[in-house]
Amino acid sequence: MLKDQFNLIHIREVMDQLDVSRSTIDRWRKNKQLPSVKIGKEIYFDKNEVMRWYREFGQVRRTPSASSSDETLIIGYTTVSTHMWSPLIIKEFGLLEEELKRIRSKDKIEVKWHKAKDGMELINWMIAGNIHIATFGDYALSVSHLVGTLLPDFRPILLAAAGKSTNGDGFGMVVPTDLTLGSISELATLPIATTFRTNAEYRLRKMLESHNMPELNIIHRSIEESMESLRQGRLSASIMWEPFLSLVHHQKIGKSIFNQELGLGFMAGIVADERWVLAHEDLAVAYLKANLLANRLIRDQPNRVAKIFSAETGFAVEVTSLSISKIRWDAALYYKDLKMLNYFEPVQHLGQISPSKEQMEIRFNTRYLRIAAQELKLPALPLTPLDGAWQKELYY
Incomplete structure:
Protein backbone atom coordinates (compact mmCIF):
# COMPACT_ATOMS: atom_id res chain seq x y z
CA MET A 1 0.00 0.00 0.00
CA LEU A 2 1.02 3.62 -0.56
CA LYS A 3 1.17 4.39 3.13
CA ASP A 4 3.51 1.44 3.77
CA GLN A 5 5.76 2.41 0.89
CA PHE A 6 6.30 5.88 2.33
CA ASN A 7 6.40 4.91 6.04
CA LEU A 8 3.10 6.68 6.74
CA ILE A 9 0.98 6.15 9.84
CA HIS A 10 -2.66 7.03 10.36
CA ILE A 11 -3.71 9.93 12.57
CA ARG A 12 -5.13 7.53 15.15
CA GLU A 13 -1.77 5.81 15.49
CA VAL A 14 -0.19 9.21 16.14
CA MET A 15 -2.81 9.93 18.79
CA ASP A 16 -2.09 6.59 20.49
CA GLN A 17 1.69 6.93 20.35
CA LEU A 18 1.77 10.51 21.67
CA ASP A 19 -1.21 10.05 24.00
CA VAL A 20 -3.00 13.15 22.74
CA SER A 21 -6.49 13.89 21.45
CA ARG A 22 -7.63 14.41 17.87
CA SER A 23 -8.27 18.10 18.64
CA THR A 24 -4.66 18.47 19.82
CA ILE A 25 -3.35 16.92 16.60
CA ASP A 26 -5.60 19.22 14.55
CA ARG A 27 -4.36 22.24 16.51
CA TRP A 28 -0.73 21.24 15.93
CA ARG A 29 -1.38 20.86 12.22
CA LYS A 30 -3.03 24.27 12.04
CA ASN A 31 -0.89 26.36 14.40
CA LYS A 32 2.47 24.60 14.55
CA GLN A 33 2.77 23.26 11.02
CA LEU A 34 2.91 19.58 11.96
CA PRO A 35 3.63 17.93 8.58
CA SER A 36 0.84 15.67 7.30
CA VAL A 37 -0.59 14.27 4.08
CA LYS A 38 -4.21 13.60 3.11
CA ILE A 39 -4.97 10.47 1.10
CA GLY A 40 -8.62 10.44 0.14
CA LYS A 41 -10.46 11.38 3.32
CA GLU A 42 -7.81 10.03 5.68
CA ILE A 43 -4.88 11.90 7.24
CA TYR A 44 -1.44 10.29 7.49
CA PHE A 45 1.95 11.30 8.83
CA ASP A 46 5.54 10.29 8.16
CA LYS A 47 6.43 8.38 11.33
CA ASN A 48 10.03 9.59 11.54
CA GLU A 49 8.99 13.16 10.82
CA VAL A 50 6.32 13.06 13.55
CA MET A 51 8.82 11.98 16.20
CA ARG A 52 11.38 14.54 15.08
CA TRP A 53 8.76 17.29 15.09
CA TYR A 54 7.37 16.25 18.47
CA ARG A 55 10.81 16.33 20.09
CA GLU A 56 11.32 19.82 18.72
CA PHE A 57 7.92 21.50 18.79
CA GLY A 58 5.46 19.25 20.56
CA GLN A 59 3.71 19.89 23.82
CA VAL A 60 6.09 21.33 26.37
CA ARG A 61 6.44 19.18 29.42
CA ARG A 62 5.22 20.03 32.84
CA THR A 63 5.93 18.43 36.20
CA PRO A 64 2.71 18.49 38.22
CA SER A 65 2.91 19.04 41.95
CA ALA A 66 2.37 15.90 43.98
CA SER A 67 0.36 17.69 46.66
CA SER A 68 -1.23 20.72 45.09
CA SER A 69 -1.90 22.47 41.81
CA ASP A 70 -0.85 25.79 43.38
CA GLU A 71 2.47 27.17 42.15
CA THR A 72 4.49 30.36 42.33
CA LEU A 73 6.42 31.82 39.42
CA ILE A 74 8.96 34.49 40.42
CA ILE A 75 10.24 36.90 37.80
CA GLY A 76 13.33 39.01 38.47
CA TYR A 77 13.99 42.31 36.77
CA THR A 78 15.88 45.57 37.16
CA THR A 79 15.32 49.01 35.70
CA VAL A 80 18.97 50.14 35.66
CA SER A 81 19.07 50.04 31.86
CA THR A 82 16.51 50.67 29.14
CA HIS A 83 17.52 47.36 27.55
CA MET A 84 15.93 45.56 30.52
CA TRP A 85 12.54 47.31 30.56
CA SER A 86 10.41 44.74 28.72
CA PRO A 87 9.38 42.97 31.98
CA LEU A 88 7.70 46.24 33.00
CA ILE A 89 5.34 45.91 30.05
CA ILE A 90 4.69 42.22 30.77
CA LYS A 91 3.85 43.18 34.33
CA GLU A 92 1.77 46.27 33.54
CA PHE A 93 -0.44 44.57 30.94
CA GLY A 94 -0.73 41.22 32.73
CA LEU A 95 0.61 39.43 29.66
CA LEU A 96 2.12 36.54 31.62
CA GLU A 97 -0.93 35.99 33.80
CA GLU A 98 -3.13 35.93 30.70
CA GLU A 99 -1.01 33.24 29.08
CA LEU A 100 -0.86 31.17 32.27
CA LYS A 101 -4.65 31.19 32.51
CA ARG A 102 -4.82 29.92 28.94
CA ILE A 103 -2.44 26.98 29.44
CA ARG A 104 -3.27 26.16 33.08
CA SER A 105 -6.90 27.14 33.48
CA LYS A 106 -7.44 24.72 36.38
CA ASP A 107 -4.28 25.63 38.29
CA LYS A 108 -3.60 28.56 40.56
CA ILE A 109 -0.26 30.06 39.57
CA GLU A 110 0.81 33.13 41.49
CA VAL A 111 3.19 35.44 39.66
CA LYS A 112 5.58 37.41 41.87
CA TRP A 113 7.90 40.16 40.66
CA HIS A 114 11.24 40.91 42.31
CA LYS A 115 12.78 44.26 41.44
CA ALA A 116 16.54 44.14 42.01
CA LYS A 117 18.98 47.01 42.24
CA ASP A 118 21.23 45.41 39.60
CA GLY A 119 22.12 42.20 37.77
CA MET A 120 24.40 40.92 40.51
CA GLU A 121 21.48 40.86 42.94
CA LEU A 122 19.45 38.90 40.40
CA ILE A 123 22.27 36.34 40.08
CA ASN A 124 22.40 35.85 43.86
CA TRP A 125 18.65 35.33 44.00
CA MET A 126 18.77 32.85 41.13
CA ILE A 127 21.54 30.86 42.81
CA ALA A 128 19.40 30.67 45.95
CA GLY A 129 16.45 29.46 43.87
CA ASN A 130 14.38 32.53 44.74
CA ILE A 131 13.98 33.70 41.12
CA HIS A 132 12.93 31.47 38.24
CA ILE A 133 13.33 33.78 35.23
CA ALA A 134 15.33 37.01 35.10
CA THR A 135 16.32 39.69 32.63
CA PHE A 136 19.73 41.26 33.05
CA GLY A 137 22.60 42.74 31.10
CA ASP A 138 25.40 41.18 29.09
CA TYR A 139 28.12 41.48 31.73
CA ALA A 140 25.92 40.05 34.51
CA LEU A 141 25.01 37.23 32.14
CA SER A 142 28.69 36.43 31.68
CA VAL A 143 29.23 36.51 35.44
CA SER A 144 26.29 34.16 36.00
CA HIS A 145 27.69 31.74 33.44
CA LEU A 146 31.10 31.76 35.07
CA VAL A 147 29.51 31.12 38.47
CA GLY A 148 27.65 28.23 36.86
CA THR A 149 30.96 26.59 35.92
CA LEU A 150 31.81 26.48 39.64
CA LEU A 151 28.48 25.58 41.21
CA PRO A 152 27.11 22.25 39.97
CA ASP A 153 23.57 23.09 41.16
CA PHE A 154 23.44 26.34 39.19
CA ARG A 155 23.16 26.09 35.41
CA PRO A 156 22.02 29.42 33.93
CA ILE A 157 20.94 29.27 30.32
CA LEU A 158 20.10 32.07 27.90
CA LEU A 159 16.59 31.65 26.49
CA ALA A 160 16.17 34.82 24.44
CA ALA A 161 17.47 38.30 23.93
CA ALA A 162 15.92 41.36 25.54
CA GLY A 163 16.72 44.89 24.41
CA LYS A 164 19.73 45.34 22.09
CA SER A 165 21.73 48.30 20.87
CA THR A 166 24.49 48.59 18.30
CA ASN A 167 28.04 49.68 18.86
CA GLY A 168 28.07 53.32 19.87
CA ASP A 169 24.43 53.44 21.02
CA GLY A 170 24.36 51.54 24.29
CA GLY A 263 33.53 48.53 22.42
CA LEU A 264 30.60 46.43 21.35
CA GLY A 265 26.94 47.22 21.65
CA PHE A 266 24.83 46.25 24.63
CA MET A 267 22.35 43.39 24.95
CA ALA A 268 20.22 42.21 27.83
CA GLY A 269 19.07 38.60 27.99
CA ILE A 270 16.34 36.41 29.48
CA VAL A 271 17.88 33.74 31.68
CA ALA A 272 16.68 30.81 33.77
CA ASP A 273 18.25 27.82 35.47
CA GLU A 274 18.30 24.95 32.99
CA ARG A 275 17.00 22.38 35.46
CA TRP A 276 14.05 24.57 36.34
CA VAL A 277 13.26 25.06 32.66
CA LEU A 278 13.32 21.33 31.98
CA ALA A 279 10.81 20.79 34.80
CA HIS A 280 8.61 23.76 33.83
CA GLU A 281 8.84 24.04 30.07
CA ASP A 282 5.29 25.31 29.69
CA LEU A 283 5.97 28.17 32.12
CA ALA A 284 9.16 29.11 30.31
CA VAL A 285 7.34 29.21 26.97
CA ALA A 286 4.52 31.23 28.54
CA TYR A 287 6.98 33.89 29.71
CA LEU A 288 8.71 34.02 26.34
CA LYS A 289 5.34 34.48 24.62
CA ALA A 290 4.57 37.33 27.02
CA ASN A 291 7.95 38.85 26.20
CA LEU A 292 7.30 38.63 22.45
CA LEU A 293 3.99 40.41 22.96
CA ALA A 294 5.69 43.05 25.12
CA ASN A 295 8.27 43.69 22.41
CA ARG A 296 5.49 44.16 19.89
CA LEU A 297 3.76 46.67 22.16
CA ILE A 298 6.97 48.66 22.61
CA ARG A 299 7.59 48.74 18.87
CA ASP A 300 3.99 49.51 17.86
CA GLN A 301 2.93 51.83 20.69
CA PRO A 302 6.09 53.66 21.82
CA ASN A 303 4.24 56.71 23.15
CA ARG A 304 1.98 54.57 25.30
CA VAL A 305 4.75 52.46 26.81
CA ALA A 306 7.01 55.51 27.30
CA LYS A 307 4.45 56.76 29.84
CA ILE A 308 4.60 53.44 31.68
CA PHE A 309 8.39 53.52 31.75
CA SER A 310 8.27 57.11 32.96
CA ALA A 311 5.96 56.24 35.84
CA GLU A 312 8.17 53.32 36.87
CA THR A 313 11.57 55.01 36.60
CA GLY A 314 10.78 58.63 37.39
CA PHE A 315 12.31 59.87 34.13
CA ALA A 316 10.41 62.36 32.01
CA VAL A 317 8.32 60.88 29.20
CA GLU A 318 10.50 62.71 26.70
CA VAL A 319 13.54 60.87 28.06
CA THR A 320 11.98 57.40 28.11
CA SER A 321 10.55 57.95 24.64
CA LEU A 322 13.95 58.98 23.27
CA SER A 323 15.69 56.12 25.04
CA ILE A 324 13.43 53.30 23.85
CA SER A 325 13.75 54.58 20.28
CA LYS A 326 17.45 53.75 20.43
CA ILE A 327 16.88 50.10 21.40
CA ARG A 328 16.10 47.15 19.16
CA TRP A 329 13.24 45.26 20.82
CA ASP A 330 13.89 41.81 19.41
CA ALA A 331 14.02 38.52 21.32
CA ALA A 332 15.72 36.55 18.53
CA LEU A 333 19.27 35.37 19.17
CA TYR A 334 21.87 36.02 16.50
CA TYR A 335 25.36 34.61 16.32
CA LYS A 336 26.60 38.20 16.51
CA ASP A 337 24.78 38.52 19.86
CA LEU A 338 26.52 35.46 21.25
CA LYS A 339 29.87 36.70 19.96
CA MET A 340 29.34 39.93 21.87
CA LEU A 341 28.37 38.08 25.06
CA ASN A 342 31.48 35.91 24.83
CA TYR A 343 33.57 39.09 24.67
CA PHE A 344 33.39 39.50 28.44
CA GLU A 345 35.81 37.84 30.86
CA PRO A 346 34.48 38.81 34.30
CA VAL A 347 37.12 36.94 36.31
CA GLN A 348 37.68 39.78 38.78
CA HIS A 349 34.43 38.82 40.46
CA LEU A 350 35.73 35.38 41.28
CA GLY A 351 39.34 35.85 42.32
CA GLN A 352 42.10 34.37 40.19
CA ILE A 353 39.97 31.88 38.30
CA SER A 354 41.10 31.32 34.73
CA PRO A 355 38.30 29.48 32.90
CA SER A 356 38.94 27.91 29.55
CA LYS A 357 37.47 29.38 26.38
CA GLU A 358 34.92 26.54 26.21
CA GLN A 359 33.84 27.19 29.80
CA MET A 360 33.32 30.88 29.10
CA GLU A 361 31.09 30.45 26.05
CA ILE A 362 27.54 31.39 26.99
CA ARG A 363 25.13 28.45 27.09
CA PHE A 364 21.83 29.00 25.29
CA ASN A 365 18.74 27.13 24.13
CA THR A 366 16.54 28.49 21.34
CA ARG A 367 13.93 25.72 21.50
CA TYR A 368 11.48 27.50 23.80
CA LEU A 369 11.59 30.77 21.90
CA ARG A 370 10.88 28.86 18.67
CA ILE A 371 7.83 27.28 20.27
CA ALA A 372 6.63 30.64 21.62
CA ALA A 373 7.08 32.27 18.21
CA GLN A 374 5.21 29.47 16.46
CA GLU A 375 2.29 29.67 18.86
CA LEU A 376 2.04 33.39 18.11
CA LYS A 377 2.24 32.58 14.37
CA LEU A 378 5.44 34.54 13.88
CA PRO A 379 7.91 33.56 11.15
CA ALA A 380 9.56 30.24 11.98
CA LEU A 381 12.89 30.53 13.75
CA PRO A 382 15.72 28.17 12.71
CA LEU A 383 17.15 25.51 14.99
CA THR A 384 20.24 27.64 15.58
CA PRO A 385 20.82 31.38 16.15
CA LEU A 386 20.37 33.60 13.14
CA ASP A 387 23.33 34.40 10.91
CA GLY A 388 24.54 37.78 9.75
CA ALA A 389 23.45 41.26 10.76
CA TRP A 390 20.17 42.00 12.50
CA GLN A 391 17.44 41.87 9.90
CA LYS A 392 15.79 45.26 9.48
CA GLU A 393 12.28 43.96 8.86
CA LEU A 394 12.27 40.83 11.04
CA TYR A 395 11.54 41.27 14.74
CA TYR A 396 10.44 38.85 17.46
Missing part, protein backbone atom coordinates in the same frame (compact mmCIF):
# COMPACT_ATOMS: atom_id res chain seq x y z
CA PHE A 171 27.29 53.20 26.07
CA GLY A 172 29.06 56.52 26.01
CA MET A 173 31.51 58.64 27.93
CA VAL A 174 29.76 61.78 29.13
CA VAL A 175 31.70 65.02 29.65
CA PRO A 176 30.57 68.62 30.25
CA THR A 177 29.21 70.29 27.13
CA ASP A 178 32.02 72.85 27.11
CA LEU A 179 34.82 70.25 27.31
CA THR A 180 36.49 69.27 24.04
CA LEU A 181 38.79 66.25 23.74
CA GLY A 182 40.50 65.48 20.47
CA SER A 183 41.76 61.99 21.34
CA ILE A 184 41.52 59.28 23.98
CA SER A 185 45.07 60.10 25.13
CA GLU A 186 43.78 63.39 26.52
CA LEU A 187 41.83 61.40 29.13
CA ALA A 188 45.13 60.97 30.96
CA THR A 189 44.56 64.34 32.64
CA LEU A 190 41.03 63.55 33.85
CA PRO A 191 39.49 61.42 36.60
CA ILE A 192 36.83 59.15 35.05
CA ALA A 193 33.85 57.95 37.07
CA THR A 194 32.23 54.57 36.53
CA THR A 195 30.08 52.16 38.47
CA PHE A 196 31.94 49.42 40.33
CA ARG A 197 32.15 45.93 38.80
CA THR A 198 29.76 46.49 35.93
CA ASN A 199 29.88 46.29 32.16
CA ALA A 200 30.56 50.05 32.17
CA GLU A 201 33.79 49.60 34.14
CA TYR A 202 34.76 46.58 32.05
CA ARG A 203 34.31 48.44 28.79
CA LEU A 204 36.24 51.45 30.10
CA ARG A 205 39.20 49.36 31.20
CA LYS A 206 39.27 47.43 27.92
CA MET A 207 39.25 50.70 25.98
CA LEU A 208 42.08 52.15 28.04
CA GLU A 209 44.15 48.96 27.78
CA SER A 210 43.77 49.00 24.00
CA HIS A 211 45.38 52.47 24.01
CA ASN A 212 48.09 51.49 26.52
CA MET A 213 46.51 53.64 29.23
CA PRO A 214 45.60 51.17 32.02
CA GLU A 215 46.65 53.35 34.94
CA LEU A 216 44.28 56.28 34.61
CA ASN A 217 42.45 57.77 37.58
CA ILE A 218 39.25 55.71 37.70
CA ILE A 219 36.86 56.54 40.52
CA HIS A 220 33.81 54.47 41.48
CA ARG A 221 30.51 56.27 41.81
CA SER A 222 26.90 55.41 41.27
CA ILE A 223 25.50 56.74 38.04
CA GLU A 224 23.15 59.01 40.00
CA GLU A 225 26.12 60.54 41.85
CA SER A 226 27.94 61.04 38.57
CA MET A 227 24.88 62.75 37.08
CA GLU A 228 24.69 65.21 39.94
CA SER A 229 28.45 65.87 39.91
CA LEU A 230 28.29 66.62 36.18
CA ARG A 231 25.36 68.93 36.76
CA GLN A 232 27.33 70.84 39.39
CA GLY A 233 30.52 70.94 37.34
CA ARG A 234 32.45 68.76 39.81
CA LEU A 235 33.18 65.88 37.42
CA SER A 236 35.05 65.75 34.12
CA ALA A 237 33.94 62.39 32.69
CA SER A 238 31.65 59.46 33.45
CA ILE A 239 30.71 56.24 31.65
CA MET A 240 26.94 56.02 31.14
CA TRP A 241 24.34 53.99 29.30
CA GLU A 242 20.68 54.29 28.35
CA PRO A 243 18.48 55.85 29.66
CA PHE A 244 21.10 58.12 31.26
CA LEU A 245 22.63 59.06 27.91
CA SER A 246 19.24 60.30 26.77
CA LEU A 247 18.75 62.05 30.12
CA VAL A 248 22.01 64.05 29.99
CA HIS A 249 21.23 65.12 26.45
CA HIS A 250 17.65 66.07 27.30
CA GLN A 251 18.70 68.12 30.33
CA LYS A 252 21.80 69.46 28.56
CA ILE A 253 23.99 68.24 31.41
CA GLY A 254 26.71 66.97 29.13
CA LYS A 255 27.58 65.34 25.83
CA SER A 256 28.75 61.82 25.00
CA ILE A 257 32.08 61.11 23.30
CA PHE A 258 34.12 58.05 22.32
CA ASN A 259 30.98 55.91 22.07
CA GLN A 260 32.45 53.72 19.34
CA GLU A 261 35.72 53.26 21.22
CA LEU A 262 33.93 51.82 24.25
